[in-house]
Each structure stands twice: as structure tokens, then as C-alpha cells.
């Protein structure tokens with residue numbers, strides 16, 4: 001009789017149930033190995049034994065690895081990113097153990113796989129009871145741990161969106177995803193295009209100093225009422241070479257470079273401590289312009305940071321005091337409490353926290369991009385030379 005009549009396979013919109021279903025299949029395959037241990041001494045590697053060995057091999061060579069990957073690459077990172085308080089503490093203890101157990105089970109499986117491969121071809125009837133028992137014990141303890149702690153935690157703390165994204169990732173791992181969920185109507189993105197025709201940019205028009213040229217374009221952006229003209233993307237790279245970016249507000253530009261203010265302990269602050277190279281990007285859509293700036297970053301002086309800090313509105317100063325930027329926090333109410341505590345401590349005279357201040361990027365490369373018709377854009381790049389002068393060249397679009 002078809003087993004699915006007794007145990008229907010859950011759909012991927014219930015990813016935790018799918019993971020539990022995998023556990024049941026693992027238990028079933030281990031039970032098959034245990035029956036093989038009883039069968040082989042009397043019947044040898046007969047047809048029945050060969051079929052059983054093949055089924056176990058197929059399961060642990062494929063499905064079990066997908067199951068481990070579901071947990072390691074999706075479930076556990078999502079739990080770590082979401083769990084708070086006691087849940088987070090429990091994960092700190094459990095996750096390293098779970099990962100270690102996966103490695104141990106995979107290594108133990110390799111030993112069994114060799115024996116089962118020979119049984120599957122009828123070449124041998126040797127299956128080590130000790131290896132089967134070891135494998136079975138490892139999995140049994142492991143699955144109980146996941147079913148007792150991990151699965152209930154996921155059910156409790158994941159939102160519907162997180163469950164859907166976990167299910168989608170598990171489906172994609174098995175090649176079952178559609179290119180895009182059918183339920184999300186999207187415009188024809190490939191057909192979206194605007195032709196740029198407002199302005200031109202020539203190497204003959206631009207100024208010799210790129211910061212001066214930036215000044216001209218920035219003034220034009222203000223005059224054209226570009227929304228948040230001083231908002232720029234700031235890309236940093238961490239110690240492992242992984243990039244990230246975010247929007248920040250430019251607060252000063254002069255011959256020394258481009259300055260913004262933030263928290264030195266934030267993610268970007270940590271990146272910059274490890275790697276001072278960064279890239280800025282301004283996109284002034286209203287003028288069909290982009291400016292790309294690359295260089296090295298350093299902290300501005302404490303005096304300069306103090307001067308800007310004290311020019312800010314009181315609420316922003318208290319906000320800077322109250323926020324350990326980029327650190328997780330349980331909820332909005334806890335943030336409000338931190339703000340109230342800063343207010344109670346400092347009143348209307350907050351002191352600039354040592355971890356809050358300015359950075360200045362000294363540019364080594366600045367590119368001005370002007371959108372033109374039919375994607376035949378104008379690009380002029382300035383590159384800092386060893387003698388401190390700037391070279392200027394046109395780049396192809």
C-alpha cells in the first residue's frame with residue numbers, strides 16, 4: 001500500500017513540518033539498516049537486501065544532505081537573526097552542537113556507505129552492527145534535540161513571511177521553485193527604461209578639480225530641488241572582503257574630502273576599522289546624473305565632531321547617545337526606554353558619545369555620469385596622480 005496514505009508529505013508552505021517529515025524518513029531508513037543486520041547473517045546479500053541497501057544509500061546520499069543544508073543554510077541563520085533573550089542564549093549553546101553533530105553523522109555515514117554499496121551490488125554481506133548503532137544513536141539524540149528545542153522555537157518566533165521564505169529556500173534547494181512566486185504580480189522589469197536627454201557632459205566643460213566639479217553639480221542638484229541631494233550610498237567592505245552599503249547624509253565637502261557622521265561602533269564603523277577603503281554614490285535622478293567617489297576614510301578630529309554634534313537638534317543628539325547603532329534590540333519600547341534614560345541623564349545638554357563622530361573620505365577617483373539618449377551616456381573620470389594632480393578621461397558608457 002502506498003505509504004503516503006498514512007503519512008502525507010507536508011507542503012513546503014509548512015517548512016517545519018517538512019523538516020519533521022525528513023526526521024521520520026531518517027528513522028525509517030535507520031530501521032531498515034537494523035532489519036538488514038538481522039537479515040544478512042541468514043539470507044546474505046540477496047535481492048531483498050540489495051534493494052534495502054540501495055534505498056538507504058539513496059536517502060542518506062541525497063535527501064539527508066539536503067535536510068542538513070536546509071538547517072545549516074536557512075533555518076539556523078534565520079533563527080539566529082530572529083531569536084532574542086533566552087531563545088538567543090539557547091541557540092548559542094545548541095547551534096554549535098548541532099553543526100558538529102551534522103559533521104559527525106556525515107563522517108559516520110561515509111563508513112556505512114562503503115559497506116552498503118557492497119551489499120547493494122551483492123558483493124558483500126558485511127554490515128557492522130557497531131557502525132549502525134553508532135549512526136543510529138547519533139541521529140536519535142540529534143533529532144530529539146531539534147524536535148524539542150529548535151522546531152518549537154521556529155514555530156513560535158517566525159513570522160508568516162519568514163516561514164514562507166524558509167519554505168521557498170527549501171523548495172529552491174530541491175529545484176522545485178518557480179522563477180517567481182505566481183502570486184506576486186510584477187511589472188515587466190526588463191521592459192522598464194527611460195531615455196535620458198536632458199543634458200550633456202564633455203571633458204572640455206568640466207573643471208580641473210573634481211571637488212570643484214562636484215560642487216557645481218551639487219549646487220545644480222539643489223537648484224533642481226533634487227530630493228535629499230546630500231543622500232549618498234556609502235559602500236564599505238568587511239575584514240572578510242564582503243561589501244555592504246547604506247544611505248548616509250553628506251555633511252561637508254571641501255578640498256580634503258567628503259564628510260558624514262555616524263556611530264564608530266556600527267557595522268560600517270567596524271568595516272572601516274578593518275578596511276579604510278570605501279565608495280560613495282550620489283544618484284540625482286531629476287538631473288539624470290550619478291557621481292561615483294572612491295577613496296580612503298579616516299575619522300575627523302574630536303573637535304570637528306563636537307562642533308557638528310552640538311549643531312544638531314537636541315532630539316538628534318539624544319538619539320545618538322541612546323542608540324548603539326547596528327546592535328540588535330528586543331523591541332521599540334526598549335529603544336524608547338534607552339532614549340528616556342539618556343534624557344534623564346543629560347537633560348538638554350547631552351555630551352557627544354566617544355563612539356559617535358565624523359568620517360572623511362579622501363577621494364582618489366571621482367566619476368561624473370550624465371545620462372544620454374539610447375544608453376550612449378557621458379562619463380568623465382578623474383584619477384588622483386602621485387603628484388597630487390588629477391587626470392581626467394572619458395569612459396565608454
Ligand SMILES: Cc1cc2nc3c(=O)[nH]c(=O)nc-3n(C[C@H](O)[C@H](O)[C@H](O)COP(=O)(O)O)c2cc1C
Nearest residue numbers: 231246247248249260261262263266267268269326
Ligand atoms: C536618507 C537616509 C539618510 C541617512 N543618514 C544617515 C546618517 O547620516 N548617518 C547614519 O549613521 N545613518 C544614516 N542613515 C541610516 C543608514 O542608512 C544605516 O541604516 C545606519 O547608518 C546603520 O548602518 P550600518 O549598520 O551599515 O552601520 C540614513 C538612512 C537614510 C535612508
